[in-house]
Amino acid sequence: SCAYRMKQNDQSKSDTTEKIQKVRSMWTIIVEMLTSLKKEKEIVDSVLEDCVHPCILDGTDVVLSVPGFLTSRVESEIHGYCTGNLYEDGKLNFLTVIQLLNEALRTLRDEHCRCELKELHRIEEVVTSYKKALQDLETNLRRVEQHCEQKCQSISRKEEIWESKWKTILGQCPFNLIFKDEPVSSVI
Numbered sequence: 001s002c003a004y005r006m007k008q009n010d011q012s013k014s015d016t017t018e019k020i021q022k023v024r025s026m027w028t029i030i031v032e033m034l035t036s037l038k039k040e041k042e043i044v045d046s047v048l049e050d051c052v053h054p055c056i057l058d059g060t061d062v063v064l065s066v067p068g069f070l071t072s073r074v075e076s077e078i079h080g081y082c083t084g085n086l087y088e089d090g091k092l093n094f095l096t097v098i099q100l101l102n103e104a105l106r107t108l109r110d111e112h113c114r115c116e117l118k119e120l121h122r123i124e125e126v127v128t129s130y131k132k133a134l135q136d137l138e139t140n141l142r143r144v145e146q147h148c149e150q151k152c153q154s155i156s157r158k159e160e161i162w163e164s165k166w167k168t169i170l171g172q173c174p175f176n177l178i179f180k181d182e183p184v185s186s187v188i
Helices: 002-036 038-048 068-076 094-170 174-179
Strands: none
Touching: 002 038, 068 094
């Protein structure tokens, strides 16, 4: 019983140590992230807290021009991405602007995907044409090989016929007559 309790104590200590290590590693990650965002935070703070020229994000001086294509796309959408007008009480409605920008990004993404598909189809057509050209070349190569083989066989048959004619007329091959009197070393 005592050994069992000691084993449980050791197990709970190792579990506790493991949990502490996990928390420490998570805390390290959080601190690193906050440190990496420190410069960005300072930039935003300096824009928003500029004492000389305070920035007010109300959009009164901003004039937005929404392209007709985007307007028609947003109006034709059933989902109703945009929930309001661009301007409310003479001030820019940032929620609507963000929704419009999101819709513009979706449109760009869709167009990019279509372009990629067109490019993919074009590449497939080129590959198909190259495959066909390769098959045509292989077919022509086989024809040339067959033609060469037939010519070689034809030449071999003609040589045999020619040698047999010489043998019937002279009784031996003409090369034997030519090289018969010469020593072997001079032939080589």
